[in-house]
Amino acid sequence: APDTGYLAGPMSPDGSQLLLYRLRGDRLSAGLANLGDHQIVWTDESPQLPVFGRVAQWTRRGEVFMLTTGEGRLPYHLASRRTVQDRLPGLWRQAAAGRISTRSAVGSGRFLPIRPRTAPGALVAVDARSGGVRTLASGEFIDLEISPSGRWAALVERAGDIQPPAGEAARIASPTRVLRLVLIDLTSGRLSRPDLPTPLAPGLLSWSKDERLLVALAPNTAARRLAVAHARTGRVELLAPAPLALTRNLEGSVYPRAEWRGDRPFAEMIGADGA
Secondary structure: OOOEEEEEEEEOOOOOEEEEEEEEOOEEEEEEEEOOOOOEEEOOOOEOOOOOOOOEEEOOOOEEEEEEOHHHOOOHHHHHHHHHHHHHHHHHHHHHOOOOOOOOOOOOHHHHHHOOOOOOEEEEEEEOOOOOEEEEEEEEEEEEEEOOOOOEEEEEEEEEEOOOOOOOOOOOOOOOEEEEEEEEEOOOOOEEOOOOOOOEEEEEEEEOOOOEEEEEEOOOOOOOEEEEEEOOOOOEEEOOOOOEOEEEOOOOOEEEOEEEEOOEEEEOEOOOOOO
8 A cells, every 4th residue: 555664574483474564654553474375464463663672573382472562652763753743843833822831851850750651562472373462461661582492581671760870971872761671481471570680781682492591781871791580580690790892873772792502601702902
């Protein structure tokens, strides 16, 4: 259709189906495309986009686990562009007439939580045959990783507000929300939030074959440290501190490069010569 755009998502493990995104007007929808008969089953879910990590993953049981937005909203990185175009002219007219202020307030101190609140999104499971949807957890999730056995789901959740550090320059990518690690036992539905010694950092969720989860922690804005969370017990094990090599994106966010190789975590490090 002339007013519709499509984006390919991940393919099923057997190569028979594709998760498909459809943008029409101010609505992003998710559908499941059967590559054999060319049929598409559309859901009513509005999916998140993979900006901070994985947001959709197939399982061997023929389900897709997917992160969604609340109330069918467009994902932020789509909505922010069109919101400016849609809203600014009307706001300018109201400001010129003296009906609203032209200033925006940013909270700090006891006014920290004055930001606008929106309904949280969710982690849902979509049946690949029927398109039926099960909601597994609610929250502002930005990253997802299912364990190799399919029993555990690891999520990164945006939680409470962060007081901006007075001694650091503010950047577009400066964190404004606390990130929490969420683990869901997909067999029982039990949800837990492991107690981390320092704040969780985005950009790393990596499972080992024996259900250990490699994550990154952020003692401060620039530094990163690796830790292992044990899914069954919730215990968190800090790995020996070392100078991790960090990749910085255009917005200023930094990410370590690390993964499991067999039963050992590997990471890209900074050498003695700084390389």
